[in-house]
Amino acid sequence: MKFGKITLFVLAAFALVFSFILFLGSFSQTGTSIPVWFSIILAGIGFIMIFFATRAEPPAETGQNVTVNIDLPGQVGMDTIKCKSCGGVLSEKDIKLVAGAPVVTCPFCGTTYQLSEEPKW
Incomplete structure (x- = not known):
């Protein structure tokens, strides 16, 4: 108060x-x-x-919407991503950003794991 x-x-x-x-x-x-x-x-x-x-104060903002845009440099080739457990094809809607890390959840078997980028060298 x-x-x-x-x-x-x-x-x-x-x-x-x-x-x-x-x-x-x-x-x-x-x-x-x-x-x-x-x-x-x-x-x-x-x-x-x-x-x-006890007069009401103006309401505070209840929450914020965060939009994450990823800008990829140059030409990027997209390979299909498959589930490591069942081999099902994953789409972009199955990938979410959790605590700053990309996490994928398989809609077929329900397996959840973190995506990692492997070095290109």
Whole structure:
């Protein structure tokens, strides 16, 4: 919570507690009379502070969509990718980027493994 909200809640609590004490003290028979309206105004100020402290803030962004585009240099020949377990042909929709590494899941046997690029030398 922000400092301003905490301050408003604390001040509202003090205002409500003191308004209740003053309300009870206004009916004392000791001769000193505290007006009832003063405690009612103090309670109203406390409730107004609670209202402003609980007002809704603008909603924060819930999430971000991340799009990864891979630019390949020059001419790139695409070979068919086959599953290491069952030999099924994998398509580009079966490859996902997980924690920065390409991971493929075979739609036929359900095997999941990380793709690795082997050196061309």
